[in-house]
Amino acid sequence: MNRVTVTGRRAAPPAEKVKGAVRLTGVSKVFGRGSSAVRALDQVSLEVAPGEFSCLIGASGCGKSTLLSLVAGLEQPTAGEVSTASSRVAFMFQEPALFPWLTAAGNVELALRARGAGKAERRRRTAELLETVHLGGFGGKRPHQLSGGMRQRVALARALAQDADVLLMDEPFGALDAMTRDVLHDELDRICAGRRLTVLFVTHNVREAVRLGDRVVVLSSRPGRVIAEFDVPIERPRRIDSAPVAELAARVTDRLREEMSRDGG
Amino acid sequence: MAVNNRAKYEEKLAWLESLEAPSPEELRGRRLATRAWAGTWPVLLAIAIVLAVWELIHLSGWKKDIFPGPGATLANLWDQLHTGLLWHAIATTAERAVIGFGLAVLIGGVIGALVSRIRPLRAAVGSLITGLQTMPSIAWFPFAIILFGISTTAILFVIILGAAPSIANGLIAGVDYTPPLLLKAGTMMGLRRLALWRYLILPASLPAFVAGLKQGWAFAWRSLMAGELLVVIANQPSLGVLLSTDQDQSDMVSATAIIIVILILGIIVDQLFGLADRGIRRRWGLTSTS
Numbered sequence: 001m002n003r004v005t006v007t008g009r010r011a012a013p014p015a016e017k018v019k020g021a022v023r024l025t026g027v028s029k030v031f032g033r034g035s036s037a038v039r040a041l042d043q044v045s046l047e048v049a050p051g052e053f054s055c056l057i058g059a060s061g062c063g064k065s066t067l068l069s070l071v072a073g074l075e076q077p078t079a080g081e082v083s084t085a086s087s088r089v090a091f092m093f094q095e096p097a098l099f100p101w102l103t104a105a106g107n108v109e110l111a112l113r114a115r116g117a118g119k120a121e122r123r124r125r126t127a128e129l130l131e132t133v134h135l136g137g138f139g140g141k142r143p144h145q146l147s148g149g150m151r152q153r154v155a156l157a158r159a160l161a162q163d164a165d166v167l168l169m170d171e172p173f174g175a176l177d178a179m180t181r182d183v184l185h186d187e188l189d190r191i192c193a194g195r196r197l198t199v200l201f202v203t204h205n206v207r208e209a210v211r212l213g214d215r216v217v218v219l220s221s222r223p224g225r226v227i228a229e230f231d232v233p234i235e236r237p238r239r240i241d242s243a244p245v246a247e248l249a250a251r252v253t254d255r256l257r258e259e260m261s262r263d264g265g
Numbered sequence: 266m267a268v269n270n271r272a273k274y275e276e277k278l279a280w281l282e283s284l285e286a287p288s289p290e291e292l293r294g295r296r297l298a299t300r301a302w303a304g305t306w307p308v309l310l311a312i313a314i315v316l317a318v319w320e321l322i323h324l325s326g327w328k329k330d331i332f333p334g335p336g337a338t339l340a341n342l343w344d345q346l347h348t349g350l351l352w353h354a355i356a357t358t359a360e361r362a363v364i365g366f367g368l369a370v371l372i373g374g375v376i377g378a379l380v381s382r383i384r385p386l387r388a389a390v391g392s393l394i395t396g397l398q399t400m401p402s403i404a405w406f407p408f409a410i411i412l413f414g415i416s417t418t419a420i421l422f423v424i425i426l427g428a429a430p431s432i433a434n435g436l437i438a439g440v441d442y443t444p445p446l447l448l449k450a451g452t453m454m455g456l457r458r459l460a461l462w463r464y465l466i467l468p469a470s471l472p473a474f475v476a477g478l479k480q481g482w483a484f485a486w487r488s489l490m491a492g493e494l495l496v497v498i499a500n501q502p503s504l505g506v507l508l509s510t511d512q513d514q515s516d517m518v519s520a521t522a523i524i525i526v527i528l529i530l531g532i533i534v535d536q537l538f539g540l541a542d543r544g545i546r547r548r549w550g551l552t553s554t555s
Contacts, residue, residue: 097450114455144550
């Protein structure tokens, strides 16, 4: 596992420092005005410790993606405060969002260029990052020549290239088949273990949330509100089909069902 | 022993398969030939049909004294290709086309870039650009001739007015249709302002820009031909000058031959744009045959 630590990152900051943490205090977000206004998030307060892997889960329309956009700074909250300390934030979308005019390596390299890396460093880091996501030999391929899983790997390498402290993931594996998703779960585990990444991972797949997260945060629907939080004390490496994962997933699902039946599904 | 037999069997099988399967080079050659033929035969057939219909009209005796058949016309074209005059004319016309279109790309590109990014500017001149695009360029010639006299400048002026709006509009469309998701990804990556333009918006606009270039070229070519017929400059043979001389001398055979030359030049340039467009689509994975 030496490979993941040789990528030139400085030693991770101690956990006491707030750096890398995400904090939302009483955050609300309303889209539109007047009678057509939609309250997407209502008084959400949430704190993610540095290096923590948090999963956000909820039925569709619960404002999960809105929450990520707020943390990313792509949108501004209507009320409340979002802080990411001084950390750099990377974003992975459900679609790979790769640039079709660039090769896989070119996509990763552009992220390095955007933060001002020199030519030699760009080349070296691109090779390393593609190696990290097991795409060593595919740097010259264009996005359309890669499979869905490979594209998401490139997107992951591109997100890692930003050397971010916070990684926001919006259902990044939602469009992949179960087997590919399984493999990518393992890789994400391995990559996160090698660097101190604070991850906010949005999904509607309860098992995936339990499989990956240190903590699972359950949101209600319309408006999105935090209704429950589950710590995941299951030791890694985990398997999505293991008994502890299934058991905790069942408890989370029960809580979600309760919520959904309350507002009529 | 069993292992040995199996290995031998597989070796033999591979050898048998190699007998039937053509080598990769052979395959590639065959594919290329097939593709070339697939692209060529419809063209050849179309040309043959046009020539046949033309010959039939000629044989029917319609306007017998003035309407030439394909035989006489092609023979005349062949003769003209052996005189310096036609080549000289083609060179003059091509030079004007390149300079005029080049300037139009430059001006249209800059205007397109500015209008697509500066909101008040778009409100002010956005619809004006589309208005200019629909303006028949021949209407500009009196204006241009009064302004610049009977000169190449007048012709270039009208080419630019004809082509630049389409080119600007192509770029504006490309910028407008840059997928929001890619813009989000770029912003998250830390691309800002000029870098965002250079590395994201411009490359993302390329297909629409090329479409604009293609349309701009069509306008430029029409403006040029109109210009050369209207702005006849002495001692500067161009395709337009040759045509208007033919008109003066009622030389229908030569006029038809020149029209064929103009048509062929137009088709060649159009093919070049098609090539560029297909190249982009292949790189982006927008075609079924990658």
